[in-house]
Amino acid sequence: MGRGAAARKYDLLTALGAHALSQDRTEQVLALRLMTLITARYNWGRDELAVGVREIARLWSVDERTVKREMAKLRARGWVELTRAGARGRVAEYALGIERLMQDTRPGWERVGPDFACRLDAGEADDKVVPLPIRGEVPPPDLSGGSEWALAQALLHAEEPGLYASWLRALTRDSRAGGRLVLAAPSRFHAAYVQTHLSARLLAACRDVDGGVSEVTVIAAG
Template sequence: MGLIRAVGREAAAKKYDILSAMMAHALAGDPGDQRLVLRLMALITTRYNWQGDELAIGQREIARLWCVDERTVKRDMARLRALGWITVKRQGARGRVSVLGLDLERILLDTRPAWANIGPDYLARMGGDRPEAAAPPDTTVVPFRRPEIAPADGVWGRARAHLAAEDRALFDAWFAGLADGGTENGCLVLIAPSRFHAAYLRTHLLERLRTAVRRADGGIAQVRIEAG
């Protein structure tokens, strides 16, 4: 999926589309998810710089906006970081607040299952499933069914299932060939089949791997990819 950037001539419409995706996702979830997404949307609509992808606001200000205490702010911001929805661009120091960013691609990936609740026009606009004219079946071709990837034991087993469910084509191309190299001091080691494979994952897909692994086990903070 291509990343939607809310800049340019259609910036306003893109912002509404992203916020609509978050809204639909929240409404389809439990009260805890709804509250968390609503709080993030409050930060986005009041303090987020779309053009620069920057959110700079202190915990005390967030607590006032959310009508909660600062401990709740720390907990929910940690949850949003663990989801991969927000990232730390510059760590705060000497009285300066941290500058955060939004991972719009991750947000859209996570909210995609709820897009259909908005309507077919939204699906078409966002690049989701488009209704197409039915083609006559080709009776000479036997359809190939890829086996389901069920959650397995261990951190990597659970992360594999999540990655396969999220984007099966990407999983088959880049994640299926990874082997579990064990964990070391809160870091999961994955073994790639070649140096090129490992380099590509480090450059293009490392954050997606980290997010899947964190969701499988919140105690794993890092992922290291080595060539076999």
């Protein structure tokens, strides 16, 4: 999972749990076993699950034959991927099949809530970001208006022009009430993505140019 793993792991477990609760007992047991294994032994930062058959059997309260059969099912579905086979004195290592897990659990996202579904959709888009042009190819923002948002955009452009070009250039100043600054995005998806993933960065930039800003909210234009 790499960067952002800590923020996303609960969404993945929620998606898997919601999926399981809509299925029959066999599917529920398989999902529960994977969720327990993920929670107990998965290294989110390195995308690594290194655990032996005997340890899994003890965790699941089953015999080793059952472990081998269930792990084979998980691999066949693409929910886990073998990255290094076990050998004498070394346990097998696995990675999570994040993309396949997302595909298979997608029908249950709306049952958790529209905000949850939108957040996971935004997360999938984030995982597929295409590299953007270098600094010299991204034009700076227009500062003629002199608003706190125009100045904050200039800071964001200077720090990370690719991110600015992809997500922040299209944001416009909608309104300001006290410390609350409202920005408008060109679509609902765009607004949800920025609010979920970039709100802290927006607030920091705005506060750098105007200490009176205490909150930044992103809405869909229109």
